[in-house]
Amino acid sequence: MQPDILMIEDEPNIAEAVRFILSRDGWQVDLHVDGAGGVEAISTRRPRLVILDLMLPNRSGAEILLDLRQAPDASLAATPVLMLTARGDTEAAEQADAVLAKPFDNDELRRLVRRLIRA
Amino acid sequence: MPFEALLATCLCYVALMFGVAYAADRAAAAGHVRWLDHPLVYTLSLSVYCSAWTFYGAVGYASRSGLEFATIYLGPTIVFTGAWWGLRRLVRVARMHHVTSVADLISARFGKSNRLAAIVTLIAVIASTPYIALQLQSVRLSFELFATSRPSENGALGNTAMWVAGGLALFTILFGTRNLAADERHHGVVTAIALEAVVKLAAFMALGVFVVWGLADGPVDMLRRIGDAAQDPRFAGGWVLQPDRWTALILVSGAAILTLPRMFQVMVVEAADEERLHVAGWAFPAYLFAMSLFVLPIAVMGAEILPPGANPDLYVLTLPAAAGQDLLALLVFLGGFSAATSMVVVCAIAVATMVSNHWLVPGWLALRRIPAGEGTDDLRGFVLNARRLAILAIMAAGWTYHQASGGAAALAAMGLVAFTGMAQVLPAMLGGLLWRGANRKGAYAGICTGFALWMALIFLPSVGMGGDLPVPAGVDPWTAAVALSLALNTAAFIGVSIFGFPDPVERLQGLSFVSAVEPIRHSRMARGDDRAEPLLAMARRVWGPDAALRYFQAEAQAQGKSGFLPDLTPRFLTALERRLAGSIGSATAHAMIDRVAGGVALTVSDLLQVADEAHRAKEETQRLEAARSELARTARQLREVNDKLTALSVQKDAFLGQISHELRTPMTSVRAFSEILKDSSLSDEERKKFAGIIHDEAGRLTRILDDLLDLSVLESGRAQLSVTAANLHDLIARALAAASATRPERSFVIDRDLPSEHLGVITDADRLLQVLINVIGNARKYCDAPYPALRIRVRRPDTGGAVIDIVDNGSGIDAGRQSLIFEKFSRLNDPAKAGGAGLGLAICKEIMETLGGSISYLPGQGGAAFRIVLPARPPVQQA
Numbered sequence: 001m002q003p004d005i006l007m008i009e010d011e012p013n014i015a016e017a018v019r020f021i022l023s024r025d026g027w028q029v030d031l032h033v034d035g036a037g038g039v040e041a042i043s044t045r046r047p048r049l050v051i052l053d054l055m056l057p058n059r060s061g062a063e064i065l066l067d068l069r070q071a072p073d074a075s076l077a078a079t080p081v082l083m084l085t086a087r088g089d090t091e092a093a094e095q096a097d098a099v100l101a102k103p104f105d106n107d108e109l110r111r112l113v114r115r116l117i118r119a
Numbered sequence: 120m121p122f123e124a125l126l127a128t129c130l131c132y133v134a135l136m137f138g139v140a141y142a143a144d145r146a147a148a149a150g151h152v153r154w155l156d157h158p159l160v161y162t163l164s165l166s167v168y169c170s171a172w173t174f175y176g177a178v179g180y181a182s183r184s185g186l187e188f189a190t191i192y193l194g195p196t197i198v199f200t201g202a203w204w205g206l207r208r209l210v211r212v213a214r215m216h217h218v219t220s221v222a223d224l225i226s227a228r229f230g231k232s233n234r235l236a237a238i239v240t241l242i243a244v245i246a247s248t249p250y251i252a253l254q255l256q257s258v259r260l261s262f263e264l265f266a267t268s269r270p271s272e273n274g275a276l277g278n279t280a281m282w283v284a285g286g287l288a289l290f291t292i293l294f295g296t297r298n299l300a301a302d303e304r305h306h307g308v309v310t311a312i313a314l315e316a317v318v319k320l321a322a323f324m325a326l327g328v329f330v331v332w333g334l335a336d337g338p339v340d341m342l343r344r345i346g347d348a349a350q351d352p353r354f355a356g357g358w359v360l361q362p363d364r365w366t367a368l369i370l371v372s373g374a375a376i377l378t379l380p381r382m383f384q385v386m387v388v389e390a391a392d393e394e395r396l397h398v399a400g401w402a403f404p405a406y407l408f409a410m411s412l413f414v415l416p417i418a419v420m421g422a423e424i425l426p427p428g429a430n431p432d433l434y435v436l437t438l439p440a441a442a443g444q445d446l447l448a449l450l451v452f453l454g455g456f457s458a459a460t461s462m463v464v465v466c467a468i469a470v471a472t473m474v475s476n477h478w479l480v481p482g483w484l485a486l487r488r489i490p491a492g493e494g495t496d497d498l499r500g501f502v503l504n505a506r507r508l509a510i511l512a513i514m515a516a517g518w519t520y521h522q523a524s525g526g527a528a529a530l531a532a533m534g535l536v537a538f539t540g541m542a543q544v545l546p547a548m549l550g551g552l553l554w555r556g557a558n559r560k561g562a563y564a565g566i567c568t569g570f571a572l573w574m575a576l577i578f579l580p581s582v583g584m585g586g587d588l589p590v591p592a593g594v595d596p597w598t599a600a601v602a603l604s605l606a607l608n609t610a611a612f613i614g615v616s617i618f619g620f621p622d623p624v625e626r627l628q629g630l631s632f633v634s635a636v637e638p639i640r641h642s643r644m645a646r647g648d649d650r651a652e653p654l655l656a657m658a659r660r661v662w663g664p665d666a667a668l669r670y671f672q673a674e675a676q677a678q679g680k681s682g683f684l685p686d687l688t689p690r691f692l693t694a695l696e697r698r699l700a701g702s703i704g705s706a707t708a709h710a711m712i713d714r715v716a717g718g719v720a721l722t723v724s725d726l727l728q729v730a731d732e733a734h735r736a737k738e739e740t741q742r743l744e745a746a747r748s749e750l751a752r753t754a755r756q757l758r759e760v761n762d763k764l765t766a767l768s769v770q771k772d773a774f775l776g777q778i779s780h781e782l783r784t785p786m787t788s789v790r791a792f793s794e795i796l797k798d799s800s801l802s803d804e805e806r807k808k809f810a811g812i813i814h815d816e817a818g819r820l821t822r823i824l825d826d827l828l829d830l831s832v833l834e835s836g837r838a839q840l841s842v843t844a845a846n847l848h849d850l851i852a853r854a855l856a857a858a859s860a861t862r863p864e865r866s867f868v869i870d871r872d873l874p875s876e877h878l879g880v881i882t883d884a885d886r887l888l889q890v891l892i893n894v895i896g897n898a899r900k901y902c903d904a905p906y907p908a909l910r911i912r913v914r915r916p917d918t919g920g921a922v923i924d925i926v927d928n929g930s931g932i933d934a935g936r937q938s939l940i941f942e943k944f945s946r947l948n949d950p951a952k953a954g955g956a957g958l959g960l961a962i963c964k965e966i967m968e969t970l971g972g973s974i975s976y977l978p979g980q981g982g983a984a985f986r987i988v989l990p991a992r993p994p995v996q997q998a
Binding site: 103 | 790815
């Protein structure tokens with residue numbers, strides 16, 4: 001089944017928190033824990049929104065985003081992306097639809113997700 | 120004197136020699152070599168030239184042929200009088216190339232050809248075996264003569280030679296193969312030989328004084344008796360001077376002092392430097408003069424007093440015995456015993472070195488085809504064992520020859536036969552040192568010609584096979600054989616050298632030998648660092664791990680590099696090959712290094728050009744070379760510092776980014792879950808779970824902050840140590856237990872050497888424990904072997920303290936990153952696997968420096984390997 005949200009995040013506790021917060025709003029959240037295979041995961045599951053961590057093992061979130069935007073399938077390339085950064089630098093996340101710095105406010109996260117999925 | 124008493128005296132004397140050798144070796148090992156290195160000890164050790172053949176045989180020689188015996192002393196005297204001019208060059212070249220034997224010298228000069236060395240070794244073995252037999256014979260004869268009561272005809276006495284051979288083999292193995300140091304010196308043996316030289320000389324002089332002043336009526340009376348004897352046709356038929364024979368004898372004995380294996384050993388291999396030839400140049404001829412002074416008086420007096428049938432070769436013993444001087448006779452007996460034993464020991468060491476380096480080791484290498492750098496084969500052990508085996512074999516051969524030949528007559532001439540055999544090496548040796556045009560084919564031709572002629576004309580006739588050279592009447596057959604073999608040898612050497620063309624390696628070695636300067640090596644080009652590690656692994660197997668590491672580190676430092684792996688510059692490779700040659704012979708060392716480092720052959724004309732330029736302007740080249748390498752070193756140091764600074768600045772930025780990431784990650788969880796917890800609709804189970812996560816992440820934050828704080832305290836030098844005495848065994852056990860919490864699901868094989876771990880150390884035990892836990896924990900984390908194992912070895916170096924090696928069996932760390940791992944935040948693998956912030960090894964390094972020790976990465980150990988060095992005491996802290 002097509003999930004609402006695919007989250008790519010290697011820190012299990014952060015993933016758990018995000019999933020808990022969003023699932024209480026009724027969103028269905030899938031998880032992928034490694035930078036490698038991130039684009040493949042997006043193209044097979046076709047989520048309505050991707051939450052992408054910037055610091056990932058093997059392949060960074062910025063690289064995944066770049067690959068996604070260059071995908072031949074136009075609707076896949078246009079998948080909205082919410083980038084989670086720990087560094088506070090937004091430069092690497094230019095092509096993201098929205099950026100959320102860690103640590104984040106839970107309500108801010110929910111608001112951003114609602115906005116991005118509706119858009 | 121009863122047999123038992125005599126035997127006991129001998130045993131005491133031998134025990135004294137063992138004691139002296141042991142004490143000298145101990146002193147040398149402790150670094151007290153000042154008196155061991157005295158030029159007089161060196162000079163006395165040269166007296167190994169005076170074997171039993173000279174000690175007993177000189178008098179017999181004089182009885183038969185009058186003054187002719189003096190030629191045996193004249194040859195070496197002439198050579199040594201010119202020592203400062205000629206021998207110095209030989210010693211310098213040999214030491215520069217770490218030559219281990221006369222065979223090695225020839226091989227090193229002529230293109231590092233092992234075949235040539237193997238042939239010279241063959242001559243040495245053939246010439247030395249009967250010579251050793253002769254020494255055993257002299258000991259047995261003197262025993263038989265001296266022992267008044269014989270236990271049984273074929274009992275202990277009959278086996279004297281065997282016991283002597285066995286005892287000497289034991290001595291030689293104990294003191295001749297203790298180590299495989301690159302310079303191949305044996306302080307123990309040399310010191311014992313020097314002491315024996317004193318005994319020899321004292322005994323002979325005492326007998327001479329007794330003969331001249333005790334039996335004759337002073338020097339005037341003695342001279343009159345000698346004059347009478349010269350007129351007496353019964354005594355010494357050969358007082359006639361034979362210029363051709365004398366010339367040949369002087370030539371051959373002069374050659375012998377250069378080429379006999381035992382002489383080369385004491386004169387060249389055991390020489391610490393060429394300066395001692397200053398003293399030896401006059402002191403050794405003086406020793407020879409003193410040894411020969413009383414030969415004629417003893418011979419004349421022996422013929423006068425002793426019954427006509429007495430063996431003149433034993434006059435030195437029978438004369439004092441007949442005069443009732445038992446103590447003097449015993450002293451002379453010990454002198455003869457010294458002469459025989461010292462010759463056998465040194466000869467066995469020298470020949471065994473040749474046999475193992477030029478026969479056994481190359482054969483083994485060819486059979487095993489060992490891959491360079493890999494494997495656990497202990498080449499060092501093999502070489503030592505090969506040498507021990509060779510010593511046993513040489514002793515056994517000498518003894519067998521002695522048993523088989525039986526009579527004294529067959530052996531008496533063996534001294535001169537051995538001299539002429541080794542003299543066949545002389546043309547190639549002198550030619551190699553003096554003439555750049557000499558080449559390998561010429562050396563082959565000359566040595567093989569000389570060897571064949573010597574076998575046919577001198578050696579085989581001397582053992583009763585074949586006849587003397589058919590010569591016209593009035594010509595001495597021995598002189599003719601010597602002249603013919605040496606002349607054809609030299610002619611073949613020069614002729615073939617002129618028409619043959621040397622290969623490039625040879626050409627450069629030739630230049631180096633003739634001008635006695637360091638050659639410029641271009642045959643092997645420097646390559647990347649990746650070959651340095653296999654070379655280190657190879658060197659470790661020859662010298663042992665510590666010596667090899669020390670050498671490589673020193674070389675790297677000389678190049679201005681940190682760490683253990685120097686660049687493979689031609690200069691480094693040449694130096695390494697020379698040092699290895701000192702342990703395993705130049706041909707083998709050359710082959711082994713080539714196998715690892717690979718060779719790029721240049722054209723012959725390239726090399727000749729290089730060689731000629733170097734020769735013409737060698738001073739200029741050396742000066743420029745020195746200046747250039749100094750500049751290059753400075754530049755390299757600057758570059759390294761600059762690189763490091765740039766890297767540090769990049770690292771500092773990365774450090775801040777990293778720290779931000781490391782701190783934000785746990786904070787994110789804490790903040791998100793604490794917000795969730797505020798919601799009252801949670802179940803108890805969820806509440807509990809989320810509180811647990813907050814607790815864990817808070818702990819992680821604390822750990823990171825602790826590490827940072829720890830590091831900053833250590834770096835600022837404000838860390839307070841609490842120094843106590845601790846047992847390393849306990850610390851390692853605690854560290855292993857603590858580290859087992861890291862990836863507990865993986866079973867780890869721990870290899871420890873428990874007895875050696877019980878070392879007391881004085882240090883801050885908690886800090887040391889922190890380092891141990893970190894290193895062991897890292898191994899548990901990162902070791903990627905399917906069956907991970909950890910080896911821990913502890914030992915105490917001479918300087919006190921402790922050295923702890925911790926080695927796993929994973930794939931280790933790339934050479935390029937080895938110098939980075941002790942920097943902050945330099946976590947190499949993926950961050951998810953590590954629990955900390957990448958500060959562990961940086962903290963370890965700071966701790967070890969605070970404790971006055973060090974922690975370093977050991978390359979070439981198979982897996983990741985760390986060496987922790989702890990000083991005897993931590994440095995005193997400033998309050």
